[in-house]
Amino acid sequence: MNINLERRLIDKFVVKDKKERYLTFIEKEKTRTKFLNELYHFKDFNWNLFEKIPGNKNEREIILNKLNEKKNITSCYIISADENFDGKTYSIKDAIEQIVWIEGTIKVFGEADIVYYEGEAPDRRYISK
Numbered sequence: 001m002n003i004n005l006e007r008r009l010i011d012k013f014v015v016k017d018k019k020e021r022y023l024t025f026i027e028k029e030k031t032r033t034k035f036l037n038e039l040y041h042f043k044d045f046n047w048n049l050f051e052k053i054p055g056n057k058n059e060r061e062i063i064l065n066k067l068n069e070k071k072n073i074t075s076c077y078i079i080s081a082d083e084n085f086d087g088k089t090y091s092i093k094d095a096i097e098q099i100v101w102i103e104g105t106i107k108v109f110g111e112a113d114i115v116y117y118e119g120e121a122p123d124r125r126y127i128s129k
Helices: 003-013 016-027 029-041 059-069 092-098
Strands: 050-052 075-080 089-091 105-109 114-118 125-128
Touching: 003 016, 003 075, 003 105, 016 029, 029 075, 059 092, 059 105, 059 114, 059 125, 075 092, 089 092, 092 105
Parallel strands: none
Antiparallel strands: 050 125, 075 089, 075 105, 105 114, 114 125
């Protein structure tokens, strides 16, 4: 786990009154599970910092366009309710090609420069502005 990056994500994108709660959750494996289970229907992002990706749009293309704006991002850290992916770091290519349509997942690009969230379907895909 990259706790420092997860802290940065929470500090930057979670609403103020819930930050401490989630920072506490990620500190221990037992409570981290509570955080991960909430990812399917996560409600505590500051949604003003995100834009919704409509169901008919290709999220890969949208992510790549955002990444092209920031040339120095080379990796993607995954926070996911799916234990096969959670806490792992991938190349941009692998993150975009292999980890798609996985509900309850946050892709953290770079140092939380760009964040992609996929909750439970339908229409639960968001990317940071």
